[in-house]
Amino acid sequence: METTTLPATNAAPFEFEVELASSRQVIGVPAGQSILHALRAAGIEVDSSCESGTCGTCQTGYLSGTPDHQDFVLDVDEQERFLMPCVSRCKSPRMVLDL
Ligand code: FES
Secondary structure: OOOOOOOHHHOOOOOEEEEEOOOOOEEEEOOOOOHHHHHHHOOOOOOOOOOOOOOOOOOEEEEEOOEEOOOOOOOHHHHOOEEOOOOOEEOOOEEEEOO
């Protein structure tokens, strides 16, 4: 299982869950791990490139939950529907991703 530590600015000291809308699979995202890497550890591949919130490659839709975005790509309107799982965290206990 791959474990990747986020940069210190993103290393939120709490865990949360993401649910995949298509399968209802629930994946835990530990403190200090990105959503992207938690998805990969569960066998869910999402395209990525920079993994620092700057390129937009990993853009993923979400259906519920409260993201803590932390990316440098999305404008305010886009933040209502999308997040960048390489850097985004969640302010709510669970978020449903459009995957
Ligand atoms: S991989 Fe570049 S923004 Fe996520």
